Amino acid sequence: MSTATGAANDAFRESVRSWVEANFPQELKDQPASMEGASDGDLAQALERWRDALAGQGWGAPTWPKAYGGAGLSPAEARVISQEIGRAGGYNPIPLMAGMGVTMVGPTLLEYGTDEQKAKHLPGIASGKIRWCLGLSEPNAGSDLAGLATKAEDKGDHFALNGQKIWTSGADISQWCGALVRTEPQAPKRDGLSFVLLPMDQEGVETRPIKLISGASPFCETYFNDARAEKSDLLGPLNKGWSVVKRLLQHERASQTSARGPGAGGKSESLQALAKRYAGETADGKLEDADLRARLTRHLMDAEAHRLTAERITAEAKGNAEVSAAASIMKNSATNVSQARSELMIELMGYRGLGWEGDSFRPQELDTVREWLWGKAISIYGGSAEVQNNIISKNILGLPETTQKG
Numbered sequence: 001m002s003t004a005t006g007a008a009n010d011a012f013r014e015s016v017r018s019w020v021e022a023n024f025p026q027e028l029k030d031q032p033a034s035m036e037g038a039s040d041g042d043l044a045q046a047l048e049r050w051r052d053a054l055a056g057q058g059w060g061a062p063t064w065p066k067a068y069g070g071a072g073l074s075p076a077e078a079r080v081i082s083q084e085i086g087r088a089g090g091y092n093p094i095p096l097m098a099g100m101g102v103t104m105v106g107p108t109l110l111e112y113g114t115d116e117q118k119a120k121h122l123p124g125i126a127s128g129k130i131r132w133c134l135g136l137s138e139p140n141a142g143s144d145l146a147g148l149a150t151k152a153e154d155k156g157d158h159f160a161l162n163g164q165k166i167w168t169s170g171a172d173i174s175q176w177c178g179a180l181v182r183t184e185p186q187a188p189k190r191d192g193l194s195f196v197l198l199p200m201d202q203e204g205v206e207t208r209p210i211k212l213i214s215g216a217s218p219f220c221e222t223y224f225n226d227a228r229a230e231k232s233d234l235l236g237p238l239n240k241g242w243s244v245v246k247r248l249l250q251h252e253r254a255s256q257t258s259a260r261g262p263g264a265g266g267k268s269e270s271l272q273a274l275a276k277r278y279a280g281e282t283a284d285g286k287l288e289d290a291d292l293r294a295r296l297t298r299h300l301m302d303a304e305a306h307r308l309t310a311e312r313i314t315a316e317a318k319g320n321a322e323v324s325a326a327a328s329i330m331k332n333s334a335t336n337v338s339q340a341r342s343e344l345m346i347e348l349m350g351y352r353g354l355g356w357e358g359d360s361f362r363p364q365e366l367d368t369v370r371e372w373l374w375g376k377a378i379s380i381y382g383g384s385a386e387v388q389n390n391i392i393s394k395n396i397l398g399l400p401e402t403t404q405k406g
Contacts, residue, residue: 012077016084023053029089032367033096051093055127060094061102064110068118069126079311094128099170100252101125101132105178105197108248112195112236121176121197133200135165135179135222136245142167143387145180146190146242150224152181157231159183159196161204161224171220172207174200179229180245183238195241195248198229213373250327271296271344278348292347299340306333328388329396335378335385342372 025046054060057071062078064070073081085092095102106125109118124130141148150163161181171177177200184192200207204227209217236244275296280288287293313326345368346353353368355361379385393399 009076009080013080013084016081017087019057020084020088020090023050024085024088024090025050031090033091033093047093050090051097051128054092054094055129058126059092060098060128061106061122061126064106064122064126068110068122069124094126097128097131098125099131099174100134100178101130101176104134104248104251105132105176107251108178108244109235111247112244116232117197117235130176131170131174132176132178133168133171133174133220133222134248135168135171135177135181135224137167138164139166143384145245146193148180148182148193150179150181151185152183152194152196152229154183159229159231159234161196161198161227161229163224165222165224166219167210168207168220168222169218171200171222172209176200177205177222178235178248179224180241183241187239190242192239193241193245194238195235195244196229197233197235198227202228204228212377216370216374271300271341271348274345275348278350278352296344299337299344302340303337306330306337309333326396328391332385332388332392335375338378339375342368342375346372 027043027046028050031043051060055069058064058066058069058073059071059081061069062071062073062081063075064072066072082092098106102125106122109121113121121130125132135150136145136148138148138150148163150161150165152159152161159181161179163181165171165179168177176197178195178197180193180195182192183194186192198205204225206223206225208221208223210219210221211217212219235241275287275292276285279292282288287296310330313330349365349368352361352365353372355365356369357366390401394401
């Protein structure tokens, strides 16, 4: 890196830091992130002010073009923004408030959408004011997504959708949905699919939340009964939705590579500090339990190796739009790192890490058991670990495909 480039990077970081210090609401410091937003009235207002301030900078989706609500920045500059917000004890709420919009729908729209579709949908996503969900999995089409049965019948100027989707994240609180549907029943199952965009606020759409063991209900059953999707909201060519959704899922896996637990907001106490507080330390500041110290060190090394590899893959991609199997590797790696962290935290806290409710438990302790339970879902959503292994074996190792023919 040249001296001039280094100076420019430092200047950019300083400008971001100054802006964050001037605009970040202190009442949000160290608050946990949530897809539903803040429930407390004052915090909700502060979160909306913070969202609007970030959107005004184009930082809800900083790498997107300015014409569509972004800031036209590089991935490296976007990372600086994220780092400086985290340094202040905050997080960027727009990717959560937009549901699947910033991480999945938006990037796919940028690649496959028409100019009219981009202008119609992207600014609302980048502002965090329009939330999106995705209608992909069905009761009989999960890992074998191409086996889906939801049909879209051509009605001239629109499609009429009929069928059921399941595990639709945030469907009950979303304004728009991107759905993979069957538009040519007689074609081979991967060739007769299309990807359409439709509003959720219509009579033909019904959602039913699914309550999980963690106590949360981020997923829904979604029913389409003659739901209307305009022809102008067909994303990509008719009957070529399989290519669109493969790219969309690659964006999803790429967004799941941070290896941070759910609800992670701004700053959080390090595992080292937690270990010393719960397990005790020697006079010279070391963990008393040598075995725990070794396993904790191994985990921290794995987490750092994952982080550095994610940055390297991002840098090497250089905007390449090709679907990459590297996202499958990183998705599995992120799952392993996140689950290992949760299990270590439970071990460190002992019975206090298994509390579900009650004033005798600290808020962090109550969050830990939920994070641990949620961690089991990470190995499933976005394509299970087994599905990722199949992608890796076929596209990286060059092994023959033996499943999901069609």
